[in-house]
Structures are given as C-alpha cells and as structure tokens.
Amino acid sequence: MTDRSTAHATFTVVRDYKARPGRVWTAFADFEQKRRWFGGPDAAHTMDFRVGGEEICHGVHEGAGYLTRVEYLDIVPERRIVHAYTMDMTAPGEVSARRISASLQTLEFEATDGGCRLTLTEQGVFLDGLDTVAQREHGTRWLLDQIAPLVEG
Amino acid sequence: MSDVFFGGFTLERRYDARPGRVFAAYTDRGIKQRWMGCDTVQSPVIEQLDFRVGGREVSRGPGTDGVDHRFNGTYLDIVDGRRFVFAFVMHLGEVKLSASIASVELLPDGDGTRLIFNEHGVYFGEDGWAEREEGTAQGMNQLAAWLAQKEAA
Numbered sequence: 403m404t405d406r407s408t409a410h411a412t413f414t415v416v417r418d419y420k421a422r423p424g425r426v427w428t429a430f431a432d433f434e435q436k437r438r439w440f441g442g443p444d445a446a447h448t449m450d451f452r453v454g455g456e457e458i459c460h461g462v463h464e465g466a467g468y469l470t471r472v473e474y475l476d477i478v479p480e481r482r483i484v485h486a487y488t489m490d491m492t493a494p495g496e497v498s499a500r501r502i503s504a505s506l507q508t509l510e511f512e513a514t515d516g517g518c519r520l521t522l523t524e525q526g527v528f529l530d531g532l533d534t535v536a537q538r539e540h541g542t543r544w545l546l547d548q549i550a551p552l553v554e555g
Numbered sequence: 556m557s558d559v560f561f562g563g564f565t566l567e568r569r570y571d572a573r574p575g576r577v578f579a580a581y582t583d584r585g586i587k588q589r590w591m592g593c594d595t596v597q598s599p600v601i602e603q604l605d606f607r608v609g610g611r612e613v614s615r616g617p618g619t620d621g622v623d624h625r626f627n628g629t630y631l632d633i634v635d636g637r638r639f640v641f642a643f644v645m646h647l648g649e650v651k652l653s654a655s656i657a658s659v660e661l662l663p664d665g666d667g668t669r670l671i672f673n674e675h676g677v678y679f680g681e682d683g684w685a686e687r688e689e690g691t692a693q694g695m696n697q698l699a700a701w702l703a704q705k706e707a708a
Binding site: 473486508 | 563654673
C-alpha cells in the first residue's frame with residue numbers, strides 16, 4: 403500500500419480574451435463550440451450543460467488515452483461555472499485505465515475594458531503520483547489558449 | 556467583485572481502532588448513521604449511501620439555526636480500506652452554500668488508525684471555511700466517541 407498517495411494542490415490560471423464575456427461563455431456552454439477546442443478532432447465527447455449534467459470526453463494524446471468526466475455543480479449564466487471532474491489515463495501499451503486525479507474547478511467570467519477575463523481555479527487531488535500539479539497547470543494554460551482564436555475572430 | 560470564497564483545511568486524528576473498522580464507519584450506511592453529525596446538525600438522516608465510484612451520498616437534517624442542511628455528494632475514487640475521494644455540494648434550505656472536493660485517507664498506526672481528512676472548495680456569497688472546519692472536527696469527535704463506546708461494549 404506504500405505506493406498510494408494523494409497530493410492536494412490549488413492553482414489559478416487567468417486568461418484575458420478580446421471578446422465579450424458572453425462570447426467566451428458560449429465556448430464553454432455550447433457543445434458545438436466546446437468540441438472545437440476541447441478534446442481534439444478524434445475525441446468521443448458528450449456534454450449535458452446543466453446543474454447535475456455530465457460531460458464525458460475520451461481522447462488520445464501522445465499515445466496515452468485520457469478520459470475526462472465532468473459533473474456540473476453550479477452555473478450562473480455568463481458569470482460562473484463550478485464543476486467536479488476526474489481524469490483517467492491509459493498509458494501507451496496498457497489496456498486498463500487508472501484514475502489520476504479528482505478536482506473541483508471554478509471558472510469566473512468578468513467583463514474588462516479589453517473584453518473578458520477568465521479566472522480558472524482548480525483545487526485538485528492528484529492520485530498516486532500519476533500526474534503533477536505543474537503538468538496539470540501547464541496543460542490547463544494550453545487549453546485556455548486554444549479558445550482565443552475561436553472567440554477573437 | 557467575486558462573490559466566491561476559496562478555502563480548505565486538513566484535519567488529522569488518531570483512532571484506537573483498526574483501519575478496517577474506521578473505514579466501515581464511513582462507508583457502511585447503518586454504522587455511519589449512528590455517529591455522523593456536528594453541533595449544528597446533530598442527527599442528519601442518510602437518505603442514500605451508495606459506496607462505489609460514481610455512487611451518491613445524500614443526507615439532510617434540521618440545524619440548530621432553524622434551516623434544513625442538505626449534503627449531496629458523489630464518490631470519485633476509492634481504494635478499499637485505504638482512501639476515498641468525493642465531491643459534494645451543501646445547501647441551506649434553497650440556497651447553495653458551497654461546493655467541495657474532499658478525501659479521507661487511513662493509515663495503520665500501531666493498533667490504531669491515523670485518519671487524514673482534506674477538504675478544499677468554494678463558498679458562495681459568504682466565507683464559511685472556519686465553520687466548515689469546526690463542524691468537520693466535531694464530526695470526527697463524534698466518530699471517536701462512537702468507536703470508543705463500541706470498543707468498550
């Protein structure tokens with residue numbers, strides 16, 4: 403049992419977009435918009451955007467399979483989303499998935515002079531050393547960057 | 556401008572009972588019903604406890620504050636006898652109070668158990684983190700009293 407561990411960590415990513423909050427909100431709330439930046443073209447992805455609704459996305463990245471499972475807990479239109487999500491990974495060459503994290507994520511949308519400030523706060527439980535906070539934060543920043551060309555057009 | 560309050564805490568306790576008994580106290584509905592609660596909500600009723608990944612736990616009870624307190628949680632990770640991770644939302648009456656991610660980890664400690672409880676999350680509208688930590692500590696005291704009583708019996 404000595405290989406079992408949990409690491410509890412919080413990180414915050416702030417990203418400014420040259421678009422109204424409503425436009426950035428749609429990138430999260432509308433499935434056709436969301437699938438354009440989250441999951442990749444070959445991902446299996448379903449979304450039920452309402453409190454109590456689930457979103458499930460399975461994709462492959464550098465040979466590893468990733469399953470993200472989201473439950474929406476709080477939605478304030480054009481202002482805030484709170485959800486819990488887990489991530490499971492199947493390493494290249496393996497067949498079974500392992501849960502690598504369980505997190506609470508809060509997204510706040512704020513109007514600014516330039517458009518919209520998105521503040522993402524993740525409070526995560528990282529399991530058994532299978533992912534690091536630094537990697538997760540890096541990946542999250544990368545994802546938020548993918549929204550910019552979609553909403554700033 | 557934000558009306559969300561991020562916070563969290565860690566509590567550690569040692570119990571004079573083996574990990575298996577402590578784990579069962581949290582995960583067996585009949586046992587948990589006998590000890591859970593805190594000073595504000597002394598006798599919550601467990602309406603559902605489905606201890607498996609994806610399973611729900613729902614409980615409610617009247618508070619000394621005159622309001623109905625409701626807990627609605629989902630189990631996100633389970634290592635049998637060792638740990639579980641869950642996300643949950645608390646409501647006071649109709650008002651959504653908070654959303655959290657929490658973990659319970661159990662380690663053998665001589666003839667007893669070291670329990671580590673972690674919670675992180677977000678309060679809506681007002682900062683209740685000090686109260687949450689206190690209430691959780693009260694619950695852990697109630698567990699200690701129940702375990703001691705059963706041991707002596």
